[in-house]
Amino acid sequence: MSHRGHAAVLIVACTGLLNACTSSPTPTDADVIVIGSGIAGLSAALEANSQGAGVLIIETSSVAGGHAVKAGGFALVGTPLQERKGLKDTPNIAYDDMMAWGEDPDPDWVRLFVDNSRSEIHDWLAGFGIQFTILLDTPEDTVPRFHFAGGAAVNVIIPMLREAAHRDNLDFVMNAEAVNLALNKAGIYNVQSRNTRTGALRSYTAPAIVIATGGFQSNLELVRQNFHPRNSRHGTAPEHLLIGSGKYAAGTGIRLGQASGAQLMRMDRQVTFINGLPDPQDPEHGLHVENPAAIRINAKGKRFVNESAHSKAIESAVMSLDQRMHWLVFDDRGRKKFRIRGAVWLNRNTIASEILNNPDIVHKADTIAALATAAGLNADSLQATLDRYNRFVANGEDEDFARFGPLSGQSQPAGKSVTSPPFYAVRLLPMTRKSMGGLAIDINTQVIGQNNQPIDGLFAAGEATGVAGINGSHGGSGTFLAPSVLTGRIAGRNSAASARHAGTITPAFNHTNEQPLITTAANPEVPLMTSAEVSGLLKHERAGYWHWERSHTIVIERALACTDCHSPDWPTKPATTLHQQLLKLETCRQCH
Numbered sequence: 001m002s003h004r005g006h007a008a009v010l011i012v013a014c015t016g017l018l019n020a021c022t023s024s025p026t027p028t029d030a031d032v033i034v035i036g037s038g039i040a041g042l043s044a045a046l047e048a049n050s051q052g053a054g055v056l057i058i059e060t061s062s063v064a065g066g067h068a069v070k071a072g073g074f075a076l077v078g079t080p081l082q083e084r085k086g087l088k089d090t091p092n093i094a095y096d097d098m099m100a101w102g103e104d105p106d107p108d109w110v111r112l113f114v115d116n117s118r119s120e121i122h123d124w125l126a127g128f129g130i131q132f133t134i135l136l137d138t139p140e141d142t143v144p145r146f147h148f149a150g151g152a153a154v155n156v157i158i159p160m161l162r163e164a165a166h167r168d169n170l171d172f173v174m175n176a177e178a179v180n181l182a183l184n185k186a187g188i189y190n191v192q193s194r195n196t197r198t199g200a201l202r203s204y205t206a207p208a209i210v211i212a213t214g215g216f217q218s219n220l221e222l223v224r225q226n227f228h229p230r231n232s233r234h235g236t237a238p239e240h241l242l243i244g245s246g247k248y249a250a251g252t253g254i255r256l257g258q259a260s261g262a263q264l265m266r267m268d269r270q271v272t273f274i275n276g277l278p279d280p281q282d283p284e285h286g287l288h289v290e291n292p293a294a295i296r297i298n299a300k301g302k303r304f305v306n307e308s309a310h311s312k313a314i315e316s317a318v319m320s321l322d323q324r325m326h327w328l329v330f331d332d333r334g335r336k337k338f339r340i341r342g343a344v345w346l347n348r349n350t351i352a353s354e355i356l357n358n359p360d361i362v363h364k365a366d367t368i369a370a371l372a373t374a375a376g377l378n379a380d381s382l383q384a385t386l387d388r389y390n391r392f393v394a395n396g397e398d399e400d401f402a403r404f405g406p407l408s409g410q411s412q413p414a415g416k417s418v419t420s421p422p423f424y425a426v427r428l429l430p431m432t433r434k435s436m437g438g439l440a441i442d443i444n445t446q447v448i449g450q451n452n453q454p455i456d457g458l459f460a461a462g463e464a465t466g467v468a469g470i471n472g473s474h475g476g477s478g479t480f481l482a483p484s485v486l487t488g489r490i491a492g493r494n495s496a497a498s499a500r501h502a503g504t505i506t507p508a509f510n511h512t513n514e515q516p517l518i519t520t521a522a523n524p525e526v527p528l529m530t531s532a533e534v535s536g537l538l539k540h541e542r543a544g545y546w547h548w549e550r551s552h553t554i555v556i557e558r559a560l561a562c563t564d565c566h567s568p569d570w571p572t573k574p575a576t577t578l579h580q581q582l583l584k585l586e587t588c589r590q591c592h
């Protein structure tokens with residue numbers, strides 16, 4: 001991984017205006033620099049490297065993987081798993097489904113995606129030992145195509161990271177935030193990065209760049225500026241908007257691209273979830289709540305939607321409410337169906353103690369009147385709503401919203417009445433999630449400039465591009481991860497070709513990383529730090545240690561032994577050797 005060499009770049013240095021140009025080779029740090037190590041960046045880096053390019057990944061966090069570490073499934077078309085289940089899925093069926101659900105997706109990208117999903121995504125990932133074993137049915141797919149690799153996307157990311165760790169001429173610079181991107185006269189890009197721990201600035205050069213920095217959903221200012229008019233009552237975004245994406249989804253890649261003249265596209269297409277609950281450990285952030293046993297009510301204490309409708313219908317009903325907030329109301333029996341996710345610290349015990357029995361977060365009372373008072377709702381109205389709903393349940397027909405009964409058009413039973421105390425009311429807020437717009441790219445993933453022409457050597461992939469507009473106006477299931485792989489691979493291939501075109505591609509590069517992630521030098525043995533020392537360090541936030549702090553807070557909470565993960569082979573130090581890096585990867589699944 002850390003082979004040193006020199007990528008000879010033919011630089012045409014011009015001393016005069018039209019004459020006196022001399023050629024001399026200048027070393028660059030890599031053939032291709034990939035900014036961001038999420039699933040799109042990893043796909044781009046692996047692919048460019050397979051094409052012979054020396055690749056450097058620049059990542060602001062101390063861990064790789066991005067959102068995929070928290071995410072779930074992949075939309076895949078015509079897979080062996082579908083075949084085994086006797087399901088016939090074809091690119092044409094998938095094309096029609098995606099065009100209908102998204103309403104205005106980019107048709108060329110949807111076509112490319114459905115046609116290549118099997119070979120470019122499924123089969124390629126299978127080559128790293130990744131197997132898709134679970135298939136879920138979703139309302140937007142006429143054939144089930146939401147695939148899971150044994151649970152979650154972390155099972156895809158870890159084999160990809162393992163593969164990357166083993167590759168020659170593919171290296172990572174971690175804790176390095178790309179802060180500036182500039183093109184010099186010789187057609188070489190200069191990526192300026194800031195070490196997130198020391199603040200030190202450093203430049204890395206390459207003739208081709210892939211921006212794979214993810215979406216902008218943690219940047220509330222950008223989210224609000226671009227809120228879709230459909231969801232902007234009186235022209236404004238909701239007052240309370242929780243953040244439902246990762247710490248580093250700040251949209252920095254958009255700024256980097258713009259500095260190089262990039263156009264943006266579809267910025268107002270954003271997936272905003274309506275079922276966010278403030279994370280008590282991090283109140284700006286939202287946890288994701290569901291309860292199929294609950295009724296949904298508005299600020300007036302009235303039901304307003306068929307709770308069993310598909311997400312698109314419920315979202316649009318909530319988005320037309322005041323402040324776009326609503327409440328889930330359920331009883332003791334319905335408590336069993338309460339589901340919440342979105343943070344590693346959540347488990348059966350903490351859900352009881354920190355969520356359901358936490359009066360700051362969830363209102364709970366023995367009578368409807370007391371519940372209404374606690375939740376700030378009108379008691380008469382709430383009582384009337386529940387009486388009416390319970391009567392519908394007894395009669396087997398929801399006369400107001402056809403959740404069940406003859407008008408529902410479905411044979412689903414009425415479910416349970418809401419009559420067993422204690423009663424619960426949970427106020428839900430809108431929560432940012434995924435970007436469906438970003439840097440404008442062409443069908444080769446090349447970034448499009450203000451003059452509508454592709455910019456030489458500049459590529460982008462994944463959510464930084466809004467996954468190429470494949471979702472149109474409504475996010476589908478698995479249609480972020482899978483297209484991130486596809487756009488990543490295309491960007492990897494074309495950036496490598498572009499570097500070759502520039503006459504620079506060599507199977508080795510001059511890697512002058514200050515702190516190479518992987519070196520062949522063994523680390524001197526270091527004694528293990530104690531948990532008391534860790535607790536001491538956790539008292540104050542340190543810049544660049546976000547993931548270390550979050551993960552080791554869990555270590556302390558769960559009273560894990562340091563040796564559950566660390567050993568003389570990987571002491572309590574950053575992992576630097578290949579061996580240590582692989583040991584570190586073995587620990588991710590303990591939390592993710």
Ligand SMILES: Cc1cc2nc3c(=O)[nH]c(=O)nc-3n(C[C@H](O)[C@H](O)[C@H](O)COP(=O)(O)OP(=O)(O)OC[C@H]3O[C@@H](n4cnc5c(N)ncnc54)[C@H](O)[C@@H]3O)c2cc1C
Pocket residue numbers: 035036037038039040041058059060061064065066067068070071072073074075176177178179212213214215244245246248249250252253342433434461462463464477478479480481482484
């Ligand atoms: C909780 C959750 C669940 C989801 N579930 C699903 C699902 O089931 N199916 C699905 O298809 N999609 C899902 N998504 C969406 C999907 O996870 C993302 O769209 C996808 O992972 C995006 O990948 P990416 O590589 O483009 O970006 P990211 O994963 O965001 O990676 C970007 C990387 O770039 C780094 N970075 C950012 N800025 C800089 C900078 N300036 N310099 C250096 N590095 C930088 C970041 O730290 C990060 O590592 C989910 C999203 C969330 C939040």
